[in-house]
Amino acid sequence: MRLSDEDKRMRDGGDGDAVAAAMDLLIRYGDALEAEYLVDTRNVAGTMTQPSPAKAALVAEGGWAHAYAVMNLDCDRDIEIPAMRVPTCQLQHGFAADAEGLTAYPADSIRLQEDAESYFTERGVRVLGTCTPYQVGNIPVRDEHCAWMESSAVVYANSVLGARTNCEGAASTGAASLTGRIPYWGNHVPENRYATHLVRADVDIDGFREWGMFGYYVGETVQEARPAVTGRLAPPSDADLKHFGAATATAGGVELYHLPGVTPESPTLDAAFGGRARPEPIRYGTAERATVYDALNAQGESTDVDFVLLGCPHASLAQVSEIAGMLEGARLADGTQLWVMLPRALAETSLRAGWTRTITRAGGRVLTDSCPAMSRAAPPGTRVFATDSAKQAHYLPAILGIEAWFGTTRECVDAALTGRWRGTLA
Numbered sequence: 253m254r255l256s257d258e259d260k261r262m263r264d265g266g267d268g269d270a271v272a273a274a275m276d277l278l279i280r281y282g283d284a285l286e287a288e289y290l291v292d293t294r295n296v297a298g299t300m301t302q303p304s305p306a307k308a309a310l311v312a313e314g315g316w317a318h319a320y321a322v323m324n325l326d327c328d329r330d331i332e333i334p335a336m337r338v339p340t341c342q343l344q345h346g347f348a349a350d351a352e353g354l355t356a357y358p359a360d361s362i363r364l365q366e367d368a369e370s371y372f373t374e375r376g377v378r379v380l381g382t383c384t385p386y387q388v389g390n391i392p393v394r395d396e397h398c399a400w401m402e403s404s405a406v407v408y409a410n411s412v413l414g415a416r417t418n419c420e421g422a423a424s425t426g427a428a429s430l431t432g433r434i435p436y437w438g439n440h441v442p443e444n445r446y447a448t449h450l451v452r453a454d455v456d457i458d459g460f461r462e463w464g465m466f467g468y469y470v471g472e473t474v475q476e477a478r479p480a481v482t483g484r485l486a487p488p489s490d491a492d493l494k495h496f497g498a499a500t501a502t503a504g505g506v507e508l509y510h511l512p513g514v515t516p517e518s519p520t521l522d523a524a525f526g527g528r529a530r531p532e533p534i535r536y537g538t539a540e541r542a543t544v545y546d547a548l549n550a551q552g553e554s555t556d557v558d559f560v561l562l563g564c565p566h567a568s569l570a571q572v573s574e575i576a577g578m579l580e581g582a583r584l585a586d587g588t589q590l591w592v593m594l595p596r597a598l599a600e601t602s603l604r605a606g607w608t609r610t611i612t613r614a615g616g617r618v619l620t621d622s623c624p625a626m627s628r629a630a631p632p633g634t635r636v637f638a639t640d641s642a643k644q645a646h647y648l649p650a651i652l653g654i655e656a657w658f659g660t661t662r663e664c665v666d667a668a669l670t671g672r673w674r675g676t677l678a
């Protein structure tokens with residue numbers, strides 16, 4: 253890989269041991285990827301504060317510097333961790349103190365995370381605590397080179413904002429935050445961003461559930477390729493786009509899709525393919541839609557629902573407002589719990605708007621920072637849960653060994669109010 257003078261200076265210890273370790277990691281990483289060079293980034297979204305048993309053991313062994321060196325820099329030497337060189341945010345992590353006692357989530361993990369927050373904020377990390385940094389102030393501009401983790405955020409950044417990022421890991425983001433560099437390969441390279449597949453919806457894609465189901469089909473069909481989508485698509489809301497992208501990344505490994513008119517570099521379908529011949533469209537029709545619905549509901553057996561989860565990816569203000577509207581003056585069924593997940597920075601607005609009060613008066617909870625899949629925690633005793641998120645319906649049954657129902661937001665709220673699943677594929 254071609255290194256700039258500045259890269260070499262950092263590699264040779266010009267900015268200290270931690271930066272040298274970070275540059276060494278990036279050089280090994282870039283060489284393995286056959287990247288030509290490293291590119292500047294001023295936008296890193298990674299994970300430093302997420303607690304885990306492995307991290308707790310490393311902190312006990314040698315403190316946070318040691319844990320960061322091992323987990324984020326792949327380095328086993330004792331080094332000091334300086335301030336982050338470029339703007340760096342912490343994505344979702346574990347539940348915080350305001351969720352203590354609510355779940356089986358260990359208090360030790362909450363304390364460890366508090367400790368991590370104080371260590372890393374001193375070094376400039378912005379703790380956004382959400383899988384949707386683009387909802388709370390981290391909005392990269394078109395063509396901006398980023399180093400982001402979190403598949404649902406990566407696909408949104410590439411496809412909706414037109415930024416350029418691969419789906420990075422804890423080590424590469426850890427190294428990028430100390431150097432402001434990331435290998436130039438994959439989604440950073442314009443020629444690698446054109447669509448490879450065309451998927452046409454022959455049924456109406458209109459509303460949150462339909463965008464999620466369509467995304468699930470697209471992801472399962474193209475896997476890690478780059479789809480362009482067309483057909484009977486109603487104008488999507490930002491929540492629809494969040495859900496669609498997260499579902500493509502869940503069922504497959506899509507990091508970039510082209511939705512002409514929405515994806516900045518694809519004002520037209522022709523532009524999505526870079527003017528090249530388009531492939532034959534893959535069709536998403538009534539039968540395919542029914543197959544996706546059945547797959548997302550394959551883990552549901554008992555219609556007695558004891559937990560409803562909304563807000564994956566973390567909810568927008570419009571979604572929280574909609575949920576609160578559905579719960580106005582209502583009361584959850586005995587024995588059924590409802591959690592609404594949103595970014596902490598939006599929780600204040602929800603509080604001021606009265607939505608949090610409406611949700612909690614009904615018996616629900618508004619939670620931030622994490623989610624059941626991330627923290628591996630649901631209300632104690634949960635056997636059957638319902639969600640409007642294709643991603644949670646896909647992952648949570650395997651993570652927690654519980655049954656799952658997938659449907660519209662309204663069907664989920666109905667399940668919370670009645671304790672029964674009555675969803676159908678209308």
Ligand code: F3S
Pocket residue numbers: 344383404498563564565566593622623624625626643644
């Ligand atoms: Fe976010 Fe958790 Fe879903 S981190 S994307 S709410 S699985």
